[in-house]
Amino acid sequence: MTRDNQRQDEPDSLLSDGEGKARPLSFFFGTRHQPCPYLDGRMEAKVVTDLSGHHAQAIHDELSLAGFRRSHNLTYKPACLGCDACVPVRIPVARFEPSRSQRRIWRRNADLAVQVTPARATLEHYALFDRYQQARHAGGGMASMSFADFSAMVEESPVDTRLVEARDNDGELVAVSLTDWLRDGFSGVYKFFAPELAACSLGTFLVLWHIDHARRKGLDHVYLGYWIGACGKMNYKTRFAPLEALLQGRWRDLDAQTRAAHGQPASTKGTDTP
Numbered sequence: 690m691t692r693d694n695q696r697q698d699e700p701d702s703l704l705s706d707g708e709g710k711a712r713p714l715s716f717f718f719g720t721r722h723q724p725c726p727y728l729d730g731r732m733e734a735k736v737v738t739d740l741s742g743h744h745a746q747a748i749h750d751e752l753s754l755a756g757f758r759r760s761h762n763l764t765y766k767p768a769c770l771g772c773d774a775c776v777p778v779r780i781p782v783a784r785f786e787p788s789r790s791q792r793r794i795w796r797r798n799a800d801l802a803v804q805v806t807p808a809r810a811t812l813e814h815y816a817l818f819d820r821y822q823q824a825r826h827a828g829g830g831m832a833s834m835s836f837a838d839f840s841a842m843v844e845e846s847p848v849d850t851r852l853v854e855a856r857d858n859d860g861e862l863v864a865v866s867l868t869d870w871l872r873d874g875f876s877g878v879y880k881f882f883a884p885e886l887a888a889c890s891l892g893t894f895l896v897l898w899h900i901d902h903a904r905r906k907g908l909d910h911v912y913l914g915y916w917i918g919a920c921g922k923m924n925y926k927t928r929f930a931p932l933e934a935l936l937q938g939r940w941r942d943l944d945a946q947t948r949a950a951h952g953q954p955a956s957t958k959g960t961d962t963p
Contacts, residue, residue: 719768726830727920731772735765745847750872756935758914759869759878761845767915774951775915777935778943780896782874782903782910784931791897791928798894801855801863808850808867810840817862817881824884842879843867850878853895864891868899874910875899896929916943918951927953 717738725731740749740762749757749764756777757764767775787795815836822832834842843852848869855864864882868875877899882891899911916934917923926932927948934943 722770725769725772727917727923728772728774731769731774733767733769733772736768737763737765740764740847742847746849749848749869753869753871753876753912754873759846759848759876761841762847774917774919776917776943776951778913778916778926779874779933779940780900780911780913780929781931781933782900782908785900785929787897788928788930791893794890794893795897798855798889798891800858801894802857802860803853803855803898806852806854808843808846808852810836810843812836813862814843814852814865815839817865817883821881821884853898855882855891855895855898863889864895866895866899871908871910871912874903874908874912876912877914893928900929916951918948918953924953 717736720735720737722732722734725733727733738748738752740759742748749759752764752766755766757766758777759765766777769775818834818839822829822834826832843850846869850867850869853866853868854862857863863886864880866880867878869878877896880892880895882895896911896913903909903911910933913926913929913932915923916926916932927943932943933940934947936947
């Protein structure tokens with residue numbers, strides 16, 4: 690399979706620099722427990738490592754396969770005592786089949802102009818981000834982010850990170866995805882869109898665009914972060930089928946039995962991608 694953006698100068702292993710020379714492993718550390726932002730009454734902790742350095746991209750690529758996510762210059766994975774609710778999930782591009790609803794969403798947004806740009810924050814991006822936060826997540830931690838905070842989220846990345854912008858026929862910005870380009874696919878860091886266009890399901894459209902773009906580029910996966918079955922804002926991801934989950938150290942299809950065991954209700958209709 691051809692991957693037109695595969696980096697030929699990157700090592701194939703975290704233990705080697707590609708020329709047979711050993712290099713140091715990353716240092717991992719654990720965070721303190723604090724209240725979980727997704728499930729009431731639970732505490733969360735993470736295992737974290739710094740991505741800075743010459744091998745940041747290769748480390749990020751491999752840790753993504755192990756279920757890690759990136760934020761700024763760090764990559765992390767939940768490590769909560771007595772809780773396994775956060776499950777890494779990804780879409781296997783070659784096997785993905787859009788549902789009837791997803792096909793309608795794709796057609797409904799066919800007139801949007803989508804462009805991939807460098808990860809540089811602008812006031813236009815921030816205005817849309819702030820509107821989205823106040824409408825969808827008012828009172829949350831991100832709702833009070835300043836432009837400087839937003840710029841740091843977008844621009845502080847030691848890896849190949851880009852913005853995917855969607856604009857309407859008038860050139861107005863209506864949806865944005867902050868996305869990491871990986872060796873085997875794409876990893877969506879954060880998405881936001883015009884809240885007044887909820888009927889257009891722009892969050893779902895952004896995921897479908899990444900699937901389509903990965904397929905065109907010969908890439909294998911679109912990483913959706915963590916699925917949390919008992920959290921309404923996070924369980925929408927099972928609507929993209931088939932969906933692979935990292936369970937007990939192995940990527941495999943997320944089946945109905947596993948979804949039920951993690952507390953996902955039988956139906957998640959009506960909830961667009963956050």
